Amino acid sequence: MSEPTARGSDHVQSLARGLAVIRAFNASRPELTLSEVARETNLTRAAARRFLHTLVDLGYVRTDGRLFALTPRILELGYAYLSSLSLPEVAQPHLERLVAEVQESASVALLDDVDVVYVARVATSRIMRVTINIGTRFPAHATSMGRVLLAGLAPGDLDAYLERVELRPFTQHTVTSEPTLRGELDRVRNQGWAYVDQELEEGLRSIAAPIRNSGGRVVAAVNMSSHASRTSLESARRDLLPQLLAAAARIEADLIAMSTAEAGPALSR
Amino acid sequence: MSEPTARGSDHVQSLARGLAVIRAFNASRPELTLSEVARETNLTRAAARRFLHTLVDLGYVRTDGRLFALTPRILELGYAYLSSLSLPEVAQPHLERLVAEVQESASVALLDDVDVVYVARVATSRIMRVTINIGTRFPAHATSMGRVLLAGLAPGDLDAYLERVELRPFTQHTVTSEPTLRGELDRVRNQGWAYVDQELEEGLRSIAAPIRNSGGRVVAAVNMSSHASRTSLESARRDLLPQLLAAAARIEADLIAMSTAEAGPALSR
Numbered sequence: 186m187s188e189p190t191a192r193g194s195d196h197v198q199s200l201a202r203g204l205a206v207i208r209a210f211n212a213s214r215p216e217l218t219l220s221e222v223a224r225e226t227n228l229t230r231a232a233a234r235r236f237l238h239t240l241v242d243l244g245y246v247r248t249d250g251r252l253f254a255l256t257p258r259i260l261e262l263g264y265a266y267l268s269s270l271s272l273p274e275v276a277q278p279h280l281e282r283l284v285a286e287v288q289e290s291a292s293v294a295l296l297d298d299v300d301v302v303y304v305a306r307v308a309t310s311r312i313m314r315v316t317i318n319i320g321t322r323f324p325a326h327a328t329s330m331g332r333v334l335l336a337g338l339a340p341g342d343l344d345a346y347l348e349r350v351e352l353r354p355f356t357q358h359t360v361t362s363e364p365t366l367r368g369e370l371d372r373v374r375n376q377g378w379a380y381v382d383q384e385l386e387e388g389l390r391s392i393a394a395p396i397r398n399s400g401g402r403v404v405a406a407v408n409m410s411s412h413a414s415r416t417s418l419e420s421a422r423r424d425l426l427p428q429l430l431a432a433a434a435r436i437e438a439d440l441i442a443m444s445t446a447e448a449g450p451a452l453s454r
Numbered sequence: 455m456s457e458p459t460a461r462g463s464d465h466v467q468s469l470a471r472g473l474a475v476i477r478a479f480n481a482s483r484p485e486l487t488l489s490e491v492a493r494e495t496n497l498t499r500a501a502a503r504r505f506l507h508t509l510v511d512l513g514y515v516r517t518d519g520r521l522f523a524l525t526p527r528i529l530e531l532g533y534a535y536l537s538s539l540s541l542p543e544v545a546q547p548h549l550e551r552l553v554a555e556v557q558e559s560a561s562v563a564l565l566d567d568v569d570v571v572y573v574a575r576v577a578t579s580r581i582m583r584v585t586i587n588i589g590t591r592f593p594a595h596a597t598s599m600g601r602v603l604l605a606g607l608a609p610g611d612l613d614a615y616l617e618r619v620e621l622r623p624f625t626q627h628t629v630t631s632e633p634t635l636r637g638e639l640d641r642v643r644n645q646g647w648a649y650v651d652q653e654l655e656e657g658l659r660s661i662a663a664p665i666r667n668s669g670g671r672v673v674a675a676v677n678m679s680s681h682a683s684r685t686s687l688e689s690a691r692r693d694l695l696p697q698l699l700a701a702a703a704r705i706e707a708d709l710i711a712m713s714t715a716e717a718g719p720a721l722s723r
Contacts, residue, residue: 197508203469204512207531215538239466243473244567255535257564257571260589262476263532266524267587269484274587277577285554295526298513302526307576308546318536318543319588320529 199236202228206236207245207259216252263320272396272405273305273319275439280307280407283432287425289411291432292317293396296334299350301325301406323385326352326366327359329393330406332379336370337395337403343370359384378426380418388413392421394433399441407433468505471497475505476514476528485521532589541674542574542588544708545665549576549676552701556694558680560701561586562665565603568619570594570675592654595621595635596628598662599675601648605639606664606672612639628653647695649687657682661690663702668710676702 209217209225217225223233237253240246244258267273272293280291290308294301300322308317325331325346335343352361360366373379378394393408409425416425478494479486486494492502506522509515513527536542541562549560559577563570569591577586594600594615604612621630629635642648647663662677678694685694 195504195507196511197468197472197504199466199468200472200505200508201512203466203472204514204531208534210534210538212537235464235466236469238464239469242465243470245473255538257535257566257573257589259535260532260571260573261591262473263529264587264589265477265479266526266528267589268481269479269524281576281578297526302529304526304529307550309550318533320526320533320536322530 202226202232203236203239206233206240207255210253210255216254218252222253267304267319270304271440272436276305276396276405276407276436277307279432279435279439280305283307283407283409283428284309286428287409289409289416289425290317291407291409291429292330293405293407293436294330294334295405296325296331296338297322299325299346301328301331301334304405324350324353324355326350327355327381327385328408329379329381329391329410330408332370332373332381333393333395333406333408334403335366336373336379337397355385356383356387358382378430380421382418383413390416390421392425392429394426394429396433396436396440398437404440405436407436471495471501472505472508475502475509476524479522479524485523487521491522536573536588539573540709541665541705545574545674545676545705546576548701548704548708549574552576552676552678552697553578555697556678558678558685558694559586560676560678560698561599562674562676562705563599563603564674565594565600565607566591568594568615570597570600570603573674593619593622593624595619596624596650596654597677598648598650598660598679599677601639601642601650602662602664602675602677603672604635605642605648606666624654625652625656627651647699649690651687652682659685659690661694661698663695663698665702665705665709667706673709674705676705 205226206222209222219230219234219237222237223230226233228236237246241248245256246253247256276293280293283291284307288309290306292303293305294303303317303319303321306317306319323331325335335346338346347363352363352366354361360369378392380392382390389410390413391408391410393406395403396405396407398404407429409429474495475491478491488499488503488506491506492499495502497505506515510517514525515522516525545562549562552560553576557578559575561572562574563572572586572588572590575586575588592600594604604615607615616632621632621635623630629638647661649661651659658679659682660677660679662675664672665674665676667673676698678698
């Protein structure tokens with residue numbers, strides 16, 4: 186349903202361009218001049234100025250006259266979504282327990298188009314820490330949570346995904362062939378978990394399990410990730426998998442215990 | 455600098471209205487019909503339809519034809535800001551250690567206009583859990599982190615805050631008089647921490663400490679909150695404060711260790 190459609194006369198170009206101005210800011214470009222915003226967004230300087238000043242009026246951007254930067258108020262746009270989900274709040278204490286038990290970082294993600302999107306996370310030590318925030322996106326095909334979420338799609342939805350996705354390689358290990366990925370997803374569906382070994386980044390391994398709603402449909406995934414030097418498939422299976430599956434079961438039980446009336450849109454759709 | 459200015463000819467109304475459509479969705483209204491969006495935003499149905507369809511085109515909203523809801527992609531707008539801050543990532547492991555030590559929830563917030571905005575949080579048990587996410591805003595005057603942040607303002611900035619803020623009561627304990635608040639802030643500035651007893655919500659107490667940059671300016675606050683039945687001022691001071699101040703010092707040391715070149719906009723301004 187979230188698949189972009191052809192842009193007709195209903196498309197409000199000013200809104201699209203204003204959102205592109207917001208996205209021009211990121212970790213490597215936290216402060217931008219007017220010229221830099223214009224260049225990043227392919228807008229004229231005059232247009233970029235109007236959008237920036239509108240965002241300053243609304244409190245989403247601040248400026249010292251030369252440099253522009255986002256303000257914390259911008260979080261309210263994503264907060265509207267996060268607060269509409271029961272999942273992050275339900276999952277958080279279970280992730281904390283899981284991290285305390287096995288001392289590896291744990292996360293929960295949803296599928297959005299061809300990506301997984303993190304909606305909850307508890308990280309462990311700062312050494313070899315993977316930089317992931319709420320809202321971080323990774324391509325589903327190269328991640329353990331993505332494999333679990335893709336394996337849970339209805340056959341027609343999986344076909345649609347495979348038609349529109351580009352199975353890009355990120356390391357020499359990334360699965361980039363459709364038949365291989367389909368075989369991998371069959372295996373994940375049968376065994377009830379996914380293990381991905383350095384397909385997104387060299388040195389990064391992760392293991393994921395599905396979170397199902399009361400109807401048995403996969404609505405989210407929970408994973409643990411760690412550096413390859415610490416975790417082989419055998420050790421992940423022995424030391425992490427039992428606790429991971431237990432955490433997934435506890436999250437599922439809590440989600441089902443909350444009435445479906447309380448479940449957010451990403452769970453009830 | 456983020457204070458709204460008069461809205462001149464530079465103001466792009468379509469962008470402002472589109473962002474209002476995004477904000478129409480929240481926890482109590484995760485799914486809305488076209489009519490509901492029009493009502494919430496004071497737009498005509500025709501205008502609301504154009505904004506919603508643009509957001510669907512861009513992947514920020516999904517629809518089944520009747521109901522509309524935000525998608526996880528909306529998080530990318532806040533993510534641009536979060537990823538531009540070093541603070542949440544630096545603070546997270548220290549919050550985790552703090553929570554493990556004292557078994558109460560811990561958070562980090564920034565001041566934005568008259569509110570505190572949460573940018574990092576580690577929560578503890580689910581019983582009596584306060585529902586707070588990244589991006590949650592509370593009025594600064596009624597919160598411990600707000601008191602610490604206000605106490606750290608330059609005198610002119612504090613005067614400007616007091617001119618524009620409405621010191622609303624949330625409980626019978628909320629400080630609503632300017633002289634009392636000024637006296638409270640003097641005390642916080644001198645003692646180096648703030649304790650707030652049920653001023654935001656009955657039953658909720660919290661204690662906060664400032665996080666300073668290398669120049670000694672207060673750039674953020676860290677707090678621990680708990681139910682009033684578990685924490686008196688005396689027990690907070692004895693059992694929580696030493697660890698809280700130690701966590702603040704560790705976060706400061708890490709922030710200063712990262713070169714100022716790496717510090718995000720909210721820290722360098």
